[in-house]
Amino acid sequence: MALSDNSRQSLLPNFLYSSSSSSSFASSSSSSSSSSTLLSKTVSNYSEKKKSLMIQSPSEPLGKIEMYSPQFYAACTVGGALCCGLTHMAVTPLDVVKCNMQIDPAKYKSVTSGFGVLLKEQGVKGFFRGWAPTLLGYSAQGACKYGFYEFFKKYYSDIAGPEYATKYKPLIYLAGSASAEVIADIALCPFEAVKVRVQTQPGFARGLSDGLPKFVKSEGALGLYKGMVPLWGRQIPYTMMKFTSFETIVENIYKHVIPTPKDQCSNTLQLGVSFAGGYAAGIFCALISHPADNLVSFLNNAKGATVGDAVKNLGLWGLFTRGLPVRIFMIGTLTAAQWSIYDAFKVFVGLPTTGGVTPAPATLPAKM
Structure with a gap:
């Protein structure tokens, strides 16, 4: 720094x-x-x-950025948009198969057969259906998620004070990530509704440009937020697990696995720790959020459907397990890539990577 x-x-x-x-x-x-x-x-x-005696930052091509300044939060917001938008778009083929497995398990029986059915019926283009709402929706979500997480983490730490913020770090991470995700999902929800409809109903629309007005015409503007509560149910626990487990895992890696203090480690090693911590965190994320993910896919695909209809149709076991293996692989890879991109961007602008033992100043006011 x-x-x-x-x-x-x-x-x-x-x-x-x-x-x-x-x-x-x-x-x-x-x-x-x-x-x-x-x-x-x-x-x-x-x-x-x-x-x-001056301490230099790891990289300063864009100039110096003071921690917890408006420029700091702006950098975190941009990094969040990049890491979430690009990674979610990259795994669109997996997402298409997963959503179809959740909606029509009789037809899409497994990941392998799902790819085969999709290729046979829709061709290569079928694997990338919904890429535009995915890119825009998750870029907006990532910007809010990472930017507001850094803000709320600092805000709640200041309220708790240095002693309690250090003693109860996991609670600070949980509260900060939950608060950020509430805002992030409001940005994501309309894009997610269109994405699921485009991916699971091939004749519905080609993409976002014609899918959004068609969806609004069919469901009304409020229909875009029909899946808001299930989305919160999926994303808030997911994000709480994602950030808290990542911060905890990374801190323990630096404490017990790497003998060198974090500030003396190379940027390459620090980004490697971010990738490893991100993949482990992603597995936990997939497990805790999968039932709600099934609900979101079901509700956005079936007009007028309720949560009760989804539970009755999928069954309790299916709610927890349908499409789970592919989601573990997808979310693990996704989360690892996101933390790597996010921290690489932070290093690029002259900021330290996330997590570890880097102390947070307690005297600067939290501002956004």
Whole structure:
């Protein structure tokens, strides 16, 4: 993390680098040219020493970013949009098969047969149905999720105070991620509704441009938020698990697996830890959120359907297991890639990676 100019200056007493103090000291010694020369050399030596104590950030191509400043939150928002939008779009083929397995298990019996049926009936294009609402929807969701998570994590830490924030870190992570996801899902829900309809009903629409107005005409504008509660039920536990388990896993990796302190590890090693922590967190995410994922797919596919209809149709066992293996693979890979992209972007703009033992300043106000 790059230190600000003020924090760098605080490493030495003020009189050693203050221009006013230096000039005053120099004028008091003007009676002797040799003393003046000695003074000049002394000040120069202290200046060099001060420079040697400065701590540089890992990368600063875009300039310095102060932690918890508006620029910090803006960088986290952009990183979140990139990591969520790009990764979800990349796994669109898996998502299409998963959604169809949830909606029509008699036809799409397994991942392998599902890909075969989709290829035979819809061709290669069928694997990428709904890519546009996926990209835009999850970019919006990721921007809110990561940006507001960083904000709420700092906000709740300030409320708790340094002692309790350190003692109850998991609770801070849980509260911050849950608060962020409530906002993020409001941005995602309309795109998710159109995406599921496009992916599971081939004749419905080609994509977002014609699917959105067709959906609104059929269901009304409020119909776009029909799956809001199940989406919260899926995404809030998912995100709470995603962020809390990631932060905890990464912290334990640095404590018990890697003997070198985090701030002395290379950027490559830190990003490797982010990938490993992300994949492990993704497995937990898939398990805890899968029943709600089945509900979202069912409700967005069937007009007028209720949660009771979904449970009756899928059965309790099917609610927890239908499409689960492919979702574990998809979410594990997805989560690992997201944390890698997010932290790589943070490193690129000169910020530390997420998690580990990097202390969070307790004196700066939380602002967005």
